[in-house]
Amino acid sequence: MQNYVSQIKEGGIVAFPTETVYGLGASATNPSAIAKVFEQKGRPSDNPLIVHISSIDQLSDFTNYPLPKFAPQLMEKFWPGPLTIVIPKKASVLDSITAGLDTVAVRMPNHALALDFIQQTGPLVAPSANKSSRPSPTKASHVLADFGSSFPVIDGGPTEVGLESTVLDLTSEKPTILRPGSISKAEIEECLNSEVLEDNQQTDKPKSPGQKYSHYKPNAEVHWLTSEDEIDQDDTLFLLVNSETSEEHIVGYDGDYQKLARELYDRFRQADLHGYKKVIIEPFHKNNSPVAAALLNRIEKAIGK
Ligand code: TXA
Ligand code: MG
Secondary structure (H helix, E strand, O other), rough: OOHHHHHOOOOOOOEOOOOOOOOOEOOOOOOHHHHHHHHOOOOOOOOOOOOEEOOOOHHHHHHOOOOOOOOHHHHHOOOOEEEEEEEEOOOOOHHHHHHOOOOEEEEOOHEEEEEHHHHHHHOOOEEEEEEEOOOOOOOOHHHHHOOOOOEOOOOOOOOOOOOOOOOEEEOOOOOOOEEEOOOOHHHHHHHHHHOEEEEOOOOOOOOHHHHHHHOOOOEEEEEEEOOOOOOOOOOOOEOOOOOOOOOOOEEEEEOHHHHHHHHHHHHHHHHHOOOOOEEEOOOOOOOOOOHHHHHHHHHHHHHOO
16 A cells, blocks of 8 residues: 555556545646546546545645535535535646536545545545546456556455446535436435436536546447347347346346446446447336436446437
C-alpha cells in the first residue's frame, strides 16, 4: 500500500477497488496527474470526474458551506456508499475535474481499502478504471486487461455492487438522478421524504456529460429474450433472471438481481473472450429490485438503445 500511496503523491495514477467498480485514482489537487487519467482512459475532456473522499472534513476543499438543503441527510444515510452527489463547486476546484461546470461530483466509497488509501493520499479523482468504451472493471484482472499487466492496481477481489454509483444532482430545484445506481429513487425519496426526479439525458446538453457518450457494447450482440429465442443455441450466452438452470452458456440468477448486477460486466467481458455471437438476457421490470433500474439502464446501453 505504501508504494501506491507514494505513487499518488508523486503525481502518478493507481487503480483501486471501491464497492461499485475499480477506480483510476489520481490526486484531486494535481493537474498533471488528472491529465494523465484522461489520457490513459482515452476520455473526452468534457466528461467530468467524481472526487472520492474518506472523511467529511475533506469536503470543505471542494464546496462552500452551507451545503445544499438535502445533502447532510443523504450523506448521513448513504455515506460511505454508492451515492455520488453533485453540488456547487468551490472556485479553487480544478476545471479539469469538473469539465468547466460550476458543480462538482463527490462520493465517499464504502470499501475499507479505498478509505484507507484515500486517508493516506488525500482526495482522489477516480473514473471507472477501464479504457473508454470498455465495461467498468469489477475485478483487478479487468483493469490489467485494459491497461497492461504491469499497471499499478490495488487488488481487493471482485467488487460488491458491480455497477457504478447513483449520481444525484442537488443543484436543481428538486433532487435529480443523473445516473441510476444501486441506491434507488425510492430509497432516496424515503430518506428525504421528498420527490426525486430522473433526468433521462435526452438533450443536447445533458447535465451529466458522461451519459451522452456511447457505452460499452460487447462484440456479441446483446438483446432481450423473446419467445422466438431457442435456448439451445450454444453460440449465445443466456442470462436468465428467474431461472435456476445453469450450464456453461446458460446462467440462471434465480431472482438474485444483486448477483446479476455484480456479474454483468464480467459476463460481457467473458462473452467477448469466448467469442459468443449473442448475449440474450431475460427481461424484467424496474420495480423488481432496488438495483433493477440501474441494471436496465446499463443493459439498454449495451443493447445500443
Ligand atoms: O461508482 C462510481 O461512481 C465509479 C467508482 C470508481 O467510484 N466511478 C465512476 O466514474 O463511475 P466515471 O467517471 O466512470 O463516471 C462519472 C459520472 C459521469 O457520467 C460524469 O458525467 C458524471 O459522473 N459527473 C461527474 N461530475 C459531474 C458533474 N459535476 N455534474 C454532472 N455529472 C457529473
Ligand atoms: Mg465510467
